[in-house]
Amino acid sequence: MSACAANSSQEEQEEETGGESSSEEASSSANEDATEISFIHWRGEDEEVFNDIIDQFEEENPDIDVQMNIYPSEQYQSNAQQMLRDGSTGDVFTSFPGAQFETINNAGFFTDLTGEDFVGNFAETSLDVGQSDDGKQLAIPYQLVFNMPVYNKGMFEELDLEVPGSWTEYQEMAETLIENDITPIAFPGADIGPNQTMNSMMMNNAKDEEIFAKLESGDETLANDWWVNTLADFAYFNENGYFQDDALGTNQDSAMQMVANEEAAMIATGSYHMASLKEINPDLELGLLPPITAAEDEVEFEGIHTATFMLAVNSNSEKKEEAKTFINFLSQPEVASQYANETGQHLTVNGVEYESESLQGTSHWIDEKDTRFQPRYLIKDAAVADAVLSSIENVLGGTSPEEAAEEAQVIVDENID
Structure with a gap:
């Protein structure tokens, strides 16, 4: 070797809900000379555990403060590219696989992480979803989600x-x-x-x-x-x-x-x-x-299955080394184990120990089941993805499968290169 949660969905989740939240508690003001980095993502339900992890990181790295901002999933998908543009936000940011990854890549906002030591902390079989067509490691999938009922x-x-x-x-x-x-x-x-x-x-x-x-x-x-x-x-x-x-x-x-x-x-x-x-x-x-x-x-x-919640460094950031230090911290087995068990997420980090009943009860899907990567995230064009999903909604609304498929194909034809 798939949630929002897109939506807690990992949409996912795949597709968390709720307003933007800011973890001011997680950003220490004890050291006024510390470098502040911005960490943005969409998983509002993970705020509490991330606050604790950030506190641990800042204690271990007193010269770096982390300011975390969390956005609703749909807003994040729509606005992440704009937020990354000037480098003042999202020194560390997350990306969905598929259409959002392609959009951010085309805009040139990923820092090439190929060769960074922390890349070796992740399961090699999960890394390709965060790679460019020429094999550069642009983002690191953090979560392993099973997208099925x-x-x-x-x-x-x-x-x-x-x-x-x-x-x-x-x-x-x-x-x-x-x-x-x-x-x-x-x-x-x-x-x-x-x-x-x-x-x-x-x-x-x-x-x-x-x-x-x-x-x-x-x-x-x-x-x-x-x-x-x-x-x-x-x-x-x-x-x-x-x-x-x-x-x-x-x-x-x-x-x-x-x-x-x-x-x-x-x-x-x-x-x-x-x-x-x-x-x-x-x-x-x-x-x-x-x-x-x-x-x-x-x-x-x-x-x-899906490898998602992909960690990345903004190419426009002036604090790339501090950002990489934070990702390295998140990739440590003891930190990743805390995150996994407190959020109920399987992770791609090597050496994670799953303690919760739910995670232990589903961990056999990682090694013992024949799963395929989430097909929807293999659609690179957002308009094509929307057309595919809309055809399902149209069928559930009463349109015949043949008609819904033909209507969606019209949109596909208009958007493919």
Whole structure:
């Protein structure tokens, strides 16, 4: 070897919510001669643990103060490039893989980190997502997220349900849940949307991991079976009650509450929500269960992973060495272990020890499962990504899969080079 959380989503998360916050507590004023560096990211739910880690860093490095600013995910995706422009903000910044990484790279705002000692502190198999086409290490993925539904293992045991390994078994599982007045999947369409679910829904419909590269080169089209069939699967889920009523109008907090209250068996987000669900209902026993939409002998991929929350140094910064010192600190196993266990995130740092029940219960996905990198983050053009996601939302709104695919392809054709 995938959340916002895009949204806690890692969107993710992949896609955290809430207003901008500033960690003034984390910036020591004890040494007026200290160099202040700016650290910006989108994960508001990590503020408390980052404040503590920054305090530790400043104690170890009294000549450096860290000022952290956190922005809502959507705002961060839209405005990060502008914030980095003059070098006064984001000496250390984070980037999503995919379209945002490409945008920032094209603007020239990444510092080349190739050859830095701390790069060796990260799992080599996770680094390529932060590399340029010519192999330069421009950003370091920090989090390892599994972008697929989280399920209630205790509920499955009570109902004597097995984890499905084929489309037929998945249908039988969903029907059993419905018969017991349980919604199979809580779908947070109002804020996270299909950003996470699309990855596991298509993973065995389009086994070619270069499918979106071919789409953007004009060698593939959304009107072909791989995408029309994925849209048809979404329509089937929606029409047969696998998602709750008004799925497009449900936000992530409401969807999480459905799972916490055991009104729903799963939430269509990812591993980044497991810790939050346990906070709401500590009695939950959780696991990961991607939708299987293929016959058993046609299943190649068991799940989805993403290496995200990519740490980078602003090329316009005048404090690059101090910024690198901070990233090096974050890459130390004891620091990374604290961050992982207090936020419920798997990390790409070597030597991390997972202590929380949720992390220990899902760590086997790292080494024992055949997962593929999140397909959505392999779309480099933001307009193309929006068109792909909108086609799913249109199907959930009643448009036929064929029509939704053709409408999205028109937008793709207008934006590809």
